[in-house]
Amino acid sequence: MSLDHIVSVTIGGLTVGMIYALIALGYTMVYGVLKFINFAHGEVFTIGGYVAAFTLLGLGVNDDMSPLVLAGCVVLALLAAVLVPMAIGFLIERIAYRPLRGRSRIIPLLSAIGVSIVMQQLIILVFGPAPVSMPSLAVGSASFVVFGIRIRVLALVIIAVSSALMLGLTYLVKSTRIGKAMRATSQDMEAAEMMGIDTNKTIAFTFVVGSALAGIGGFLVVMYYGSLKYDAGFLYGLKAFTSAVLGGIGNIPGAVVGAIVLGMTETYGVSLDLGFMAWFVVAGLILGLYVQMVRVPRRRLQHIADDRRTPAYEKSITDVYRLTPYYGFKTLLAERTDALLSVSAAHAVRLMFGNLFLAVVAAVMFANASVRIDTRWQPVIAFVVLMVILMFRPSGILGEAITEKV
Amino acid sequence: MTKGARMLHERTRKVLALALAAILAFGLFGTAGCTEDGEGDGGEATEGDVEIIKIGVQTALTGPLPDYGEAAKRGAELALEDFGTFEMDGKTYQVELVVLDDKAEPAESAVVAQTMVDEGVVGVIGSLTTGATLSAIPIYAENRIPQISGSVTGPKANAEGVDTFYRTCWSDAIQGEALAAWALELDAKKVVLMDDNGAYAVGLADVAEAALKAEGVETLRQNCQSGDKDLSAQVANVKEFGPDAIIFTGYHPEAGLMRKQMLEAGLADVIFMGGDGIKSAELIAQTGGVENAEGIYATFGGFPEDQQPGYEAFAAKYEEKYGDAVGPYAQNNYDAFGALIAAIKAAGSTDTEDIIAALRELEYEGVTGTFSFASEADGAVSVGDIVVAGLTPSNVPRYVVEGGEFVAVK
Numbered sequence: 001m002s003l004d005h006i007v008s009v010t011i012g013g014l015t016v017g018m019i020y021a022l023i024a025l026g027y028t029m030v031y032g033v034l035k036f037i038n039f040a041h042g043e044v045f046t047i048g049g050y051v052a053a054f055t056l057l058g059l060g061v062n063d064d065m066s067p068l069v070l071a072g073c074v075v076l077a078l079l080a081a082v083l084v085p086m087a088i089g090f091l092i093e094r095i096a097y098r099p100l101r102g103r104s105r106i107i108p109l110l111s112a113i114g115v116s117i118v119m120q121q122l123i124i125l126v127f128g129p130a131p132v133s134m135p136s137l138a139v140g141s142a143s144f145v146v147f148g149i150r151i152r153v154l155a156l157v158i159i160a161v162s163s164a165l166m167l168g169l170t171y172l173v174k175s176t177r178i179g180k181a182m183r184a185t186s187q188d189m190e191a192a193e194m195m196g197i198d199t200n201k202t203i204a205f206t207f208v209v210g211s212a213l214a215g216i217g218g219f220l221v222v223m224y225y226g227s228l229k230y231d232a233g234f235l236y237g238l239k240a241f242t243s244a245v246l247g248g249i250g251n252i253p254g255a256v257v258g259a260i261v262l263g264m265t266e267t268y269g270v271s272l273d274l275g276f277m278a279w280f281v282v283a284g285l286i287l288g289l290y291v292q293m294v295r296v297p298r299r300r301l302q303h304i305a306d307d308r309r310t311p312a313y314e315k316s317i318t319d320v321y322r323l324t325p326y327y328g329f330k331t332l333l334a335e336r337t338d339a340l341l342s343v344s345a346a347h348a349v350r351l352m353f354g355n356l357f358l359a360v361v362a363a364v365m366f367a368n369a370s371v372r373i374d375t376r377w378q379p380v381i382a383f384v385v386l387m388v389i390l391m392f393r394p395s396g397i398l399g400e401a402i403t404e405k406v
Numbered sequence: 407m408t409k410g411a412r413m414l415h416e417r418t419r420k421v422l423a424l425a426l427a428a429i430l431a432f433g434l435f436g437t438a439g440c441t442e443d444g445e446g447d448g449g450e451a452t453e454g455d456v457e458i459i460k461i462g463v464q465t466a467l468t469g470p471l472p473d474y475g476e477a478a479k480r481g482a483e484l485a486l487e488d489f490g491t492f493e494m495d496g497k498t499y500q501v502e503l504v505v506l507d508d509k510a511e512p513a514e515s516a517v518v519a520q521t522m523v524d525e526g527v528v529g530v531i532g533s534l535t536t537g538a539t540l541s542a543i544p545i546y547a548e549n550r551i552p553q554i555s556g557s558v559t560g561p562k563a564n565a566e567g568v569d570t571f572y573r574t575c576w577s578d579a580i581q582g583e584a585l586a587a588w589a590l591e592l593d594a595k596k597v598v599l600m601d602d603n604g605a606y607a608v609g610l611a612d613v614a615e616a617a618l619k620a621e622g623v624e625t626l627r628q629n630c631q632s633g634d635k636d637l638s639a640q641v642a643n644v645k646e647f648g649p650d651a652i653i654f655t656g657y658h659p660e661a662g663l664m665r666k667q668m669l670e671a672g673l674a675d676v677i678f679m680g681g682d683g684i685k686s687a688e689l690i691a692q693t694g695g696v697e698n699a700e701g702i703y704a705t706f707g708g709f710p711e712d713q714q715p716g717y718e719a720f721a722a723k724y725e726e727k728y729g730d731a732v733g734p735y736a737q738n739n740y741d742a743f744g745a746l747i748a749a750i751k752a753a754g755s756t757d758t759e760d761i762i763a764a765l766r767e768l769e770y771e772g773v774t775g776t777f778s779f780a781s782e783a784d785g786a787v788s789v790g791d792i793v794v795a796g797l798t799p800s801n802v803p804r805y806v807v808e809g810g811e812f813v814a815v816k
Contacts, residue, residue, distance in 0.1 A: 005646050008671070012638025129472040131659055136694030141670050150672050225635045226666060226694040229470070229659065235633050270628075270639035375629050375640070376603070 001276045007149050009267050015155045015224070017263025018162035022217035023240035024247070024255040025169060026089075026210030032250035033186045033206050036105060039112040040092055042237020043119035044085045044211045048218025049228040050123060052081035053132045056222075063138045070139065074223075081219035082212045088119075089211025093204055116237075123230040131229040132222075140223055158220050165213060166256050173252060178205060186250075246386060248396025257397050265385045269378035275369025281362040288358055292351040297321040300344055320345045324352040455497055459756050461746065462504045462522040464532030464542065464553075469509030470632055470659055473688045475534055477733020478556060479505055482531050484723060484736075485743030494751055501747070508533055512541040519545040527551060528756050529746045531739055536560030536606035539571075546570050552762045554746055556738030559682060559707040560609045564788040572765055572779045572790040574738045574745065574772070575707040576797060578606070579786040581681055582613025584705050584802035585653055589614075590621055592677055594650035600628040600640065600664065602656030610655040610681050630660055637664050641671045651677035658684045662692020662699075669698055679703040685805055685812055686734050696810035703806050703815075708738060708774055709796070710803035710814050716773035741772030 001009075023045050030038045055077040061070060096115045100108045134140075143152045173179040181202045184192040193199050217236075222228055239262060247258025297318045304313065319327040320341065331345035373381075389397060463482045466475040482503060490501040504525050508515040515533055519542035522530055530546060530553045533539045539558045546553045547568040554572040555563075561579045564571045589597055599615045601607035608629075615625050626647045628640045637660070644652060652668075654661045661684040668676060678701070685704040693699040711717045717737060724732045745768060750756060753764035766781040777794040780787045787793070804815040 002646060005642050008642040008645070009639050012636060012642070015638070016636045124468055129468040130688065131692070133662070133688075133691035134694065136666065136698055141666075141694075143670060143672075152670055221635065225663060227659070227663065227692055229633075230468070232633070232635070267636070267639040271643045372626075372643070374627070375643075 001271070001273055004149050005271065006276075007151075009271050010264070011151060011155050011159075013264035013267035014260065015158050015263070016266060017243075017260035018159050019217050019221060019224075020236070020240045020243045020263055021166065021256045021259035022162055022213045022220070023236055024243040024259045025166070025252065026214050027241050028244040028247075028250055028252060028255040029182075029206050029210045031244070032252075033182060033203055034097075034101075034108075035250075036097075036108050037112065037241065038092075038097075038207075038210075039109070039237070039241075040096070040115035040119055041210065041214060042233035042235075042240070043116050043123070044089055044092075044233070045214040045218045045221075045236055045240075046123060046228065046230065046233035047088055047119070048081040048085040048211075048215030049222045049232070050127050050132060050218070050230075051084045051215070052077040052219040053134055053222045053228060054127070055080045056134060057132070061137065062135060070137075074139075078216070078219050081215045083215075085211040085215030085218070086208045089207040089214075090204055093207040098200065098203075116234075120230060120233070127230065129230060131227050133227040134222055136226060140226070154224050158224060161216070161220070165216065166252070169209070169213070170252055172209070178202065182206060242386070246389060246396055248398045248400050250400055251396065251398050254396050254398035261385075261389070261397065262382070265382045266378065269381040270375045272381070273370060273372045274365040277373070278362050278365035278369065281358055281365060285355060285358040285362060288351070288355040292324075292348065292355060293322055296347070296351070300340070303340065316341060317344055321348045321351075324348045328352065457497055457499050457756075458502050459499055459750075460502050460504050460525055460527045461743070462506065462525065462527040462530040462532070464506055464508055464515070464518050464522065464530055464534075466510035466534045466538065467505075467507040469507075469511060469514075471510055471534065471657055471686075473686050474557065474734050475507070475510070477736040478532065478534055478739045480724065480728055480733065481556060481736035481739030482743050484720075484727065485740045485747075489744055489747040492747060492751060494754060499750075499756070508538050508542070510535045510538050512538050515539065516541040516545060518542065522546075523549045523551065528750070528758055529554070529761060531556065531742045531746065533558065535604070536563055536609065537604040539563050540605055543568055543571055550758050550762065552746065552749070552758060552765055554742035554765075556740075556742045557682075557707075557735040558606075560606045561613070561786070561788065562605050562609050564790045567783060567789055569766070569789055570762060572742075572745075572792075574741045574774065574777070574792055575682075575735060576802070577786065577788070577791050578610045578681070578707070579613055580797065580799050581705050581707055581802055582610050582655075583617050584799040584804075585610070585655075585679060585681060586614045586617035586621070587799055588703065588705065588804060589618065589651050589653060589677075589679065590623070592651060594623065594677065596624045596626075596647065596649040596651075598626045598628055598644050598647060598649045598652040598676075600630070600652060600654045600656070602632045602634075602660050603629050604632060604656065606683065607656040610683075611653070614653055614655065630656070630664075632656070632660065634660060635663065637667050638671075640664070641667050641673070644668065644676070645671055645673060649676055651679060654678065654680045654684060656680075656683055658686050658689035658692055662689050662694075665693045665702065666698055669693075677701075677703065679705075681705055682707045682734065687731065687811065690807065690810055699807045699810065701807060703804065704812060706734075706803045706805065708735075708803070709794075709801065712814070714774045720773045737773040741770070741774055741777075744772050745770040 026041045027038060056073060059073045061073045092115055096111045097108050100111055140154055143150050173182060181197045184197055185199045185202045189199050243259035243262045244255045246262060247254030300317050301314055320331055328345045328348045331341055463479055465478045486501060486503055492499055504527055506518045506521060508518040515538035530551060532555055533542055534557055536558050539555060547570045552570050554574060556574050558573055559575050559578045559581060561577050597618055599611045601611040618625055628643060630637055630640060654664055661680050665678050685706050690696060690699040720737050720740060721732050724736060748770050749761050749764040749768050752768060753760035765779055769778045775794050777792050780789055780791045780793050783789055805812040806815050
C-alpha cells in the first residue's frame with residue numbers, strides 16, 4: 001500500500017467512524033440513563049438527513065448562488081436537521097417509552113423495534129420510497145492536494161465538527177447542572193427523584209440531545225455522500241450500536257473510540273494487501289517476544305518458594321525462557337527433578353513455537369506483499385476484529401459506563 | 407388471593423402483554439410487505455359468463471430500486487388494459503392484478519411468492535431482481551405456477567433447469583460478454599470489475615471478468631454491499647490499481663456513489679461502465695448532477711428501442727398514462743403479461759400445468775419483437791430464456807449519458 005493509499009483510507013475510515021460516533025452517542029446516552037437500547041434511533045438519523053436534503057432542495061441551492069446566500073441555506077438546513085429530530089426524539093420518548101417505564105426491560109425494547117418500523121414506513125409515506133439525492137455542490141466536493149494526496153475539505157470538516165460536538169457533550173455531562181442530573185438519574189433513578197431531580201425531564205433531555213446529534217449526522221451524510229434512502233438508518237443504526245457496544249455501552253468517550261475502530265476496520269478491511277497486514281503480525285510477534293523474554297520470566301520468579309531462591313536457580317528459570325532452544329529443550333529432556341523448572345520449560349517451548357509460527361506467517365506475508373485480499377473478506381475481518389476485542393475486553397474498549405459519584 | 411396466585415396472575419399479564427406486543431410487531435412486519443393489493447376494478451364476478459382470474463405482479467416498489475419496480479408495475483398495468491379482458495370458449499375472462507412488493511430482498515421475496523400461491527394466481531409477472539427471484543423460484547416451481555420476469559437477467563435464475571421460470575429480457579451471459587467487448591473496443595488494458603455481492607451483480611461481473619481475462623486484460627475485482635454509502639476504500643484501491651475502465655455491475659444507488667466518489671478522488675479519466683442495473687434516470691441524480699454523470703456507459707438486456715417494433719406506440723401510451731418517460735424494462739413486463747395471456751388462450755384453459763406447457767410452445771409477437779422461450783438448455787441458453795432472432799453480444803444496446811440522459815450509442 002502506497003502512502004497515498006494509506007492516507008486516503010485512513011481519512012475515509014475516520015470520516016465514516018465520526019458519523020457512526022454521532023449516532024452511537026445517542027444509543028450510549030440513552031443506555032447510560034435508562035439501561036435500554038433505543039432501536040428507533042437510526043430512523044431519527046434518517047429523518048435528520050431527509051429534512052436537511054429537502055430543505056436544501058426546497059431552497060434550490062446551486063453553485064450560482066452567492067456564497068453568503070449558500071451559507072445561509074446550509075445553516076438553515078442544519079437547523080432544520082437538528083430541530084425536527086429533536087422534536088421527534090422527544091415525542092418518541094413521550095409516546096412510546098415513558099408509559100412503559102418501570103416494566104420489564106424487554107417491553108420498551110419491543111416498543112423501540114415497533115417505533116423503528118413505523119418511522120421507516122412514515123418516511124416512505126412522507127418522502128416516497130425513492131432515495132433523495134442532492135445536486136453536487138462545489139463546496140461539498142472541494143478538495144486540496146498535499147504531497148500529492150488529495151483530501152476532501154468536507155471530510156476534515158466532518159472530523160472537526162464531530163470532535164467538537166463530542167467534547168461539548170462531555171462538558172455537558174461532566175460539568176453542567178443538567179449533566180449532573182443525568183448522571184444521578186443514571187446511577188439511581190429513585191434516589192435522584194428523592195433528591196428533587198425531575199427524572200422525566202432529564203430523560204427527555206437525554207433523548208433530545210441524542211436526537212440532535214443523530215440529526216447532525218444525517219445532515220453531514222447528505223452533504224458528504226449526496227444521497228440518502230429511507231432505510232439507511234437501519235444499517236447506520238446497527239453499526240452505531242455496534243460501535244457503542246464495542247467502546248463500552250453507556251460510555252461517551254467509548255462510543256467515539258468504538259466508532260473510529262469500526263470505521264477504520266471497515267475501510268481497511270476493503271483495501272488490505274498482505275504486505276500491510278503483515279505489519280499487524282509483526283506487532284503480534286513483538287508482543288509475543290515481550291511476553292516470552294520479559295513478562296513471563298518476571299512472573300515466574302515471583303513463584304519461587306523462598307527457601308529455594310538462589311541466584312543460580314533464578315538464572316536457570318530466566319534462561320529457560322530467554323534461551324529456549326537450548327535450555328528449554330535441555331530441561332525437558334533431563335530427568336525431571338524440579339516441578340517449576342520443567343513446567344516453565346514446557347511453557348517456554350510452547351511460547352517459542354507460537355512466536356516462530358508468527359514469524360513464519362509474517363515472512364510468508366511479506367513475500368507475497370502485493371497480493372490483495374479479496375474485498376469479500378471485509379465483513380469477516382471486521383467480525384474477527386470485533387470478536388477479538390470483545391473477547392479480551394468483554395465490556396468494551398473503554399469499559400461499560402460506571403458513572404462516577406456525583 | 408394467595409401470594410403465589412397473585413404472582414402467577416402478574417406473570418400471566420406480562421406474558422399476555424408480551425404476546426400482544428409481539429403480534430403487533432409481526433403484524434407490522436407483515437403489512438409492510440404489501441403496499442398494494444389488486445387495485446382497480448377487481449371484485450367478484452357479477453355476471454355468470456365473466457370469470458375473474460388472478461395474475462400476480464411481484465416487484466419491488468420499495469427497497470433499493472423503486473424506479474425499476476414502478477416501471478415494471480406500470481408495464482403490467484398497461485398490459486392489463488390491453489389484454490386484461492379476453493374471450494375463451496365463449497366465456498369472458500377478466501384479469502385481476504395482485505401487486506405485491508418484495509423490496510428486492512430474498513427473504514421478503516419468498517414470503518411474497520407464498521402469498522401469491524395462497525392468492526391462487528394462475529401466473530406471476532416478476533420478480534424484479536435476480537437475487538430476490540432466486541428464493542421465489544422453488545416456491546413457484548413446487549406449486550406449478552408459471553413465472554415470467556421482464557427484468558431478471560441473471561443466468562443463475564434458471565440454471566437449475568426449472569420449467570416454471572421464463573423471461574422476456576436477455577440473460578447476463580450475453581450482456582457480460584457485451585460489456586467486456588465494449589471495454590476492449592475502448593482500448594482498456596486494465597479494468598476494475600465491481601459488484602455489490604448480490605446474485606445479479608456477481609453473475610454479470612463474473613461473465614465480464616472471464617471474457618476480459620481471456621483477452622489478456624489485467625483485472626481487479628472489487629465489491630461493496632448494497633446500501634453502502636462510503637466507498638472511499640474501494641476508490642483508493644481503484645486509484646492504486648490505475649485502471650483504464652471500471653465496470654460496475656451492481657445497481658444505480660451504489661454506482662452513482664462510486665462515480666461521485668471517484669470524481670472527488672480525481673479519477674475523472676477512468677471510463678465508467680455498467681449493465682442494465684445502472685441504466686436508469688435515477689443514476690444521474692445519484693451521481694450528484696448532470697455533469698458528474700456525463701459519459702457513463704451502460705448496456706441493457708434487450709434490443710435498442712429503435713429496433714423494437716412496438717416501442718413507439720408503447721412509449722406513447724405509457725407517457726400519456728403516466729406523464730413520464732418509459733422506465734427500465736416496462737415494455738418487457740408488458741410483453742411478459744401479454745405472453746402469459748397468449749399462453750392461457752393457446753392452452754384454452756386456466757390450469758397452470760396447461761399454461762406452462764403452452765408457454766414452452768408459444769411464439770409471441772410483442773413490443774420488443776417476436777420471441778419464444780427456450781424449451782431445452784443449449785450452451786449459455788437455459789430453459790425459459792428468451793429466444794429471439796439476433797440475440798448476440800454484438801447486438802446488446804449501448805447507451806451513454808449525454809446532457810443528463812441515456813442516449814443510444816450508434
